[in-house]
């Protein structure tokens with residue numbers, strides 16, 4: 489059985505977990521992966537997991553966002569590889585290089601502005617309709633989130649592509 493060959497950014501993708509290097513494309517995880525099971529272009533022989541590692545970098549950086557991080561691949565893999573972790577790293581690269589979906593950049597922008605992923609204006613309208621008290625922006629939390637975002641490289645990219 490062939491061992492998986494990463495085509496790009498190998499060191500960066502594997503920086504947190506090198507276990508993916510022992511993936512031998514057995515497709516066990518793909519029987520449970522919701523993407524392989526539900527997206528027409530994938531099947532057990534050409535699964536979402538192996539496609540992401542063996543396609544061109546540009547394609548992988550766009551397609552990785554289909555992964556919903558359900559961890560079914562992590563739980564079912566007989567080799568203890570960790571595609572979920574590797575895909576989280578791939579999402580980080582994708583985000584940094586401007587390939588993430590626009591929605592992701594908008595959510596980050598919102599988070600850094602108000603500390604919540606939904607605009608407080610709309611949240612408070614819904615709360616008012618339900619007879620609930622409105623929520624106020626927590627300046628200290630926003631400050632801390634922005635500090636974290638600076639340290640992790642999240643900040644400065646929220647404008648998107």
Ligand code: SF4
Pocket residue numbers: 517520521522523524536537554555556557558559560561562571572575
């Ligand atoms: S974590 Fe991603 S790759 Fe793994 S099973 Fe879930 S959707 Fe598929």
Ligand code: SF4
Pocket residue numbers: 510511512513514515516517518537561564565566567568569570571
């Ligand atoms: S179950 Fe593990 S070894 Fe098999 S294809 Fe999935 S990640 Fe690779």
